[in-house]
Amino acid sequence: MQAGRTVTRAVAVPMARDWRGLLLISPTLVYALTMLAAPLALLIIMSLWTQDVIEIRRTISLDNYRQVFTEPLYRVLMARSLLIAGVVTLVTVLLAYPIAYFVAFYGGKRRGMWLLLITIPFWTSYLVRIFLWKVILGYNGVLNSGLLGLGLIDQPLTFILYNANAVVITLAHAWAPFAILPLYVSLSRIDHSLLEAARDLGDGPVRRFLRITLPLSMPGLIAAVLIVFIPTVGDYVTPRLLGGTDGLMIANMIEVQFGKANNAPLGAALATSAMLIVASVALLFLWLNQRSLRRVG
Amino acid sequence: MSNQPIIQVRDVAKYYGDEPALAGVSLDIMAGEFFSLLGPSGCGKTTLLRMISGFDVPDRGSISIDGVDMAGVPPNRRPTNMVFQSYAIFPHLSVAQNVAYGLKRLRLGRVETKRRVEEALALVALEGYGGRQPHELSGGQRQRVALARALVMQPKVLLLDEPMSALDKKLREQMQTELRRLQRAVGITFVLVTHDQEEALLMSDRIAVMFNGSIAQLDSPEGMYRRPVSRQVASFIGMMNFLRADIASIDPSGATVNIEALGSALLPGVSVGKPGSATIGIRPEMLTMLYGDHATAERVFRGKIVDTEYYGDLTLYQVRIDDTATVVTVSMRNTAGRPILQAGDRTRIGWGAESLVLLDPLESAK
Ligand SMILES: Nc1ncnc2c1ncn2[C@@H]1O[C@H](COP(=O)(O)OP(=O)(O)OP(=O)(O)O)[C@@H](O)[C@H]1O
Ligand SMILES: [Mg+2]
Numbered sequence: 001m002q003a004g005r006t007v008t009r010a011v012a013v014p015m016a017r018d019w020r021g022l023l024l025i026s027p028t029l030v031y032a033l034t035m036l037a038a039p040l041a042l043l044i045i046m047s048l049w050t051q052d053v054i055e056i057r058r059t060i061s062l063d064n065y066r067q068v069f070t071e072p073l074y075r076v077l078m079a080r081s082l083l084i085a086g087v088v089t090l091v092t093v094l095l096a097y098p099i100a101y102f103v104a105f106y107g108g109k110r111r112g113m114w115l116l117l118i119t120i121p122f123w124t125s126y127l128v129r130i131f132l133w134k135v136i137l138g139y140n141g142v143l144n145s146g147l148l149g150l151g152l153i154d155q156p157l158t159f160i161l162y163n164a165n166a167v168v169i170t171l172a173h174a175w176a177p178f179a180i181l182p183l184y185v186s187l188s189r190i191d192h193s194l195l196e197a198a199r200d201l202g203d204g205p206v207r208r209f210l211r212i213t214l215p216l217s218m219p220g221l222i223a224a225v226l227i228v229f230i231p232t233v234g235d236y237v238t239p240r241l242l243g244g245t246d247g248l249m250i251a252n253m254i255e256v257q258f259g260k261a262n263n264a265p266l267g268a269a270l271a272t273s274a275m276l277i278v279a280s281v282a283l284l285f286l287w288l289n290q291r292s293l294r295r296v297g
Numbered sequence: 298m299s300n301q302p303i304i305q306v307r308d309v310a311k312y313y314g315d316e317p318a319l320a321g322v323s324l325d326i327m328a329g330e331f332f333s334l335l336g337p338s339g340c341g342k343t344t345l346l347r348m349i350s351g352f353d354v355p356d357r358g359s360i361s362i363d364g365v366d367m368a369g370v371p372p373n374r375r376p377t378n379m380v381f382q383s384y385a386i387f388p389h390l391s392v393a394q395n396v397a398y399g400l401k402r403l404r405l406g407r408v409e410t411k412r413r414v415e416e417a418l419a420l421v422a423l424e425g426y427g428g429r430q431p432h433e434l435s436g437g438q439r440q441r442v443a444l445a446r447a448l449v450m451q452p453k454v455l456l457l458d459e460p461m462s463a464l465d466k467k468l469r470e471q472m473q474t475e476l477r478r479l480q481r482a483v484g485i486t487f488v489l490v491t492h493d494q495e496e497a498l499l500m501s502d503r504i505a506v507m508f509n510g511s512i513a514q515l516d517s518p519e520g521m522y523r524r525p526v527s528r529q530v531a532s533f534i535g536m537m538n539f540l541r542a543d544i545a546s547i548d549p550s551g552a553t554v555n556i557e558a559l560g561s562a563l564l565p566g567v568s569v570g571k572p573g574s575a576t577i578g579i580r581p582e583m584l585t586m587l588y589g590d591h592a593t594a595e596r597v598f599r600g601k602i603v604d605t606e607y608y609g610d611l612t613l614y615q616v617r618i619d620d621t622a623t624v625v626t627v628s629m630r631n632t633a634g635r636p637i638l639q640a641g642d643r644t645r646i647g648w649g650a651e652s653l654v655l656l657d658p659l660e661s662a663k
Contacts, residue, residue, distance in 0.1 A: 191383070191385065193381050193382075193383050193385040194385050194387060194388075196352060196372070196379075196381070196385065197379070197381055197385035197387070197446075198387075198398070199352075199371070199372050199373050200350065200352075200372050200373070200377075200378055200379045200447075201373075201378070201398050201399030201402075201446070201447075201450065202373045202374075202399050202402050202403075202450075203373060203402065204373060207402070211398075212387065215389045216388070216389060292389075
């Protein structure tokens with residue numbers, strides 16, 4: 001119904017309006033073209049060139065891509081990036097959902113305050129937060145000395161820093177607000193009378209959640225997953241600072257190729273491949289989102 | 298309809314802050330009857346309905362349904378189902394899935410569930426709509442889905458909170474008739490909340506009129522209309538002329554009252570109240586405009602029309618009674634050959650003592 005209305009309106013609008021619209025967005029458009037599309041095109045072209053010791057050979061070949069998809073190291077890094085991103089997403093969403101749920105359903109008049117509090121982690125810089133986690137999780141860190149002091153452990157825990165766990169903990173914390181906000185939006189839009197109707201028809205709290213709340217918050221859930229997953233796959237600061245060698249991810253390798261290894265075309269191919277993989281995952285989720293939106297809307 | 302009460306409400310009160318939303322309500326609702334809670338906005342109708350359904354808990358008093366005390370019984374365990382004002386149709390489920398929602402838990406099996414859903418949809422004249430999504434339905438159809446979803450559970454009591462307030466006049470009238478027909482067909486007790494007096498009169502076996510968290514009168518539609526107990530009820534149900542009066546005497550034959558502008562009258566059978574001031578009510582249709590000089594009535598007064606409101610099937614006249622400042626409303630059906638009189642015309646109005654209602658015996662008319 002909605003779609004039908006949009007289509008008829010689009011047909012009825014005179015052409016002049018389209019041009020005015022274009023004019024309106026032109027600064028953004030120019031910016032997007034120069035800062036996003038152009039570099040992207042450059043990156044893709046570069047990924048087809050080859051590095052020949054000191055100079056770049058500008059003949060088109062798929063050699064780099066062959067390397068990316070056959071070299072075990074790259075495959076391991078790519079798989080690890082997806083795995084870490086998957087775990088980070090899972091942990092973040094599992095933590096964020098109850099918080100969003102609480103604020104949406106029990107926030108009352110203080111909703112605004114709760115949402116403000118949730119954004120507090122953003123008041124400090126990204127790097128500061130990473131170093132904070134370093135201090136907390138370190139060998140002589142807050143967590144270990146606390147646990148030692150309480151006599152709960154005899155030796156400092158080592159599995160929490162300089163490995164994938166540390167990356168997951170830090171990123172899950174960093175992304176939490178990004179996941180909470182879309183979840184909050186979709187949860188707070190749920191009409192309470194729907195929950196009462198479900199209750200009236202015999203459902204207890206668990207069934208109500210599974211049959212009403214969860215399906216109706218699906219758009220927010222999928223948005224949260226996308227928002228966390230996409231940037232995490234490509235993150236390189238956190239794994240670099242907290243990941244040790246086991247926690248390195250694909251973006252760290254891309255950085256190495258552009259820097260120390262001095263093989264920009266291979267780096268470009270790695271970047272492009274990572275982007276394609278993330279894009280296909282994202283498209284899958286967007287498709288799921290469309291479906292759930294259509295059912296909910 | 299039987300004489301067995303299915304819902305017993307005893308001294309139920311609910312306070313929001315210091316203000317009582319319900320100030321100690323007691324009533325019995327009979328099995329199989331169509332019962333309406335009628336009253337102005339904010340009088341506590343929804344509050345009472347939510348107590349019966351279990352969504353709210355009374356601060357005081359008790360409610361029992363079918364002989365079982367409902368204290369501590371959550372809504373999902375009560376033998377009631379509710380049709381919500383907003384319908385509360387699940388947007389992510391099809392019409393059939395909506396109707397089947399409560400049946401799922403009963404594990405009836407696919408075939409039986411499907412049969413019951415189709416039966417319920419047929420009952421509300423929505424055969425073949427099972428596959429539709431809620432956003433593909435009109436307001437009236439949504440309301441019927443909500444109804445089917447509740448009826449399919451075969452509750453002992455169906456609670457309806459202003460189910461027709463979102464519909465346009467035409468559709469609302471159609472749904473009122475359908476709902477009444479449906480209630481007779483299924484024999485389930487219906488408790489309807491409404492602020493529309495016509496709706497309550499049209500549909501109910503009995504009506505409870507509420508003001509400020511209390512029941513002002515509980516009666517059949519006819520009793521409510523003919524014998525309102527107070528000025529407040531009288532003016533809420535239909536139209537009523539109010540005239541100041543003095544009760545001169547009360548004896549076994551009735552009460553003798555002196556009514557402003559009309560003179561003295563004997564109200565047979567009235568034995569309540571005591572001498573003093575009171576209010577007399579008379580419905581506009583109980584006053585008859587006498588056409589021609591020969592027409593006559595038990596009692597007659599003369600007056601001048603000050604305003605005419607033409608409604609097609611009937612006309613309302615504002616008539617100022619001669620030698621007084623009192624203006625009364627007279628309603629006349631526009632039957633064949635009856636002229637429509639205009640402001641300024643003189644007229645004679647006939648009335649009878651049996652159509653007078655004595656109200657608020659100790660309260661004076663304002
Ligand atoms: N949750 C609440 N908190 C505070 N006051 C409330 C609450 N619910 C109802 N009230 C008050 O209780 C009174 C009765 O409300 P209720 O909803 O029962 O009215 P109603 O008769 O259904 O009116 P309407 O016809 O407008 O729906 C009102 O004065 C209302 O303001
Ligand atoms: Mg209400």
